[in-house]
Amino acid sequence: SQTIHQWPATLVQPVGSPLSLECTVEGTSNPNLYWYRQAAGRGLQLLFYSVGIGQISSEVPQNLSASRPQDRQFILSSKKLLLSDSGFYLCAWEGDRGYEQYFGPGTRLTVT
């Protein structure tokens, strides 16, 4: 069976500090991977998606970046966090049918 992990679960960071969130998937190979952000009381916003190692597509301009150093690892980063980066960050992988996404447990980021 497939599993998806995200860490850390919660994070409090000061403005201007760097960020690194990690997502790993087990039990599947060459998955499409996604990063979403959910602001408090809002819907999900797609940030990045990746169809393979080193292949990253960005949906919205921002001070965040993503990388995929390994097949089942997806990393969300920032060099300098902004207050507006606070939110709930979700990683998802896409199932074999091509239209089913499975979400990770999420990381709650608070920028102070």
Place this chain on the structure above:
Amino acid sequence: KNQVEQSPQSLIILEGKNCTLQCNYTVSPFSNLRWYKQDTGRGPVSLTIMTFSENTKSNGRYTATLDADTKQSSLHITASQLSDSASYICVVGNAGNMLTFGGGTRLMVKP
């Protein structure tokens, strides 16, 4: 512009009662529609997924319907339980596998 609108934004019901959540979409070309349940502070979990040819799908006490002609979907919850308290998100995918997310309906089930 692709949009997914959900109603109501929030809902409070008593335990044991039924409820229906609505989702209207303007996504083209339509490929699939899925309903997710998201507990507070957790990632969304898939409840149902329907393609163009399916007009109803059940998952336990959850039943989703799809009317592709009117571009409407509903999620019916039968005999609600306290554990049903969560946000329910409607997500519509197009043929290019682009997903459009609704804002969600926040359901609270009270004893």
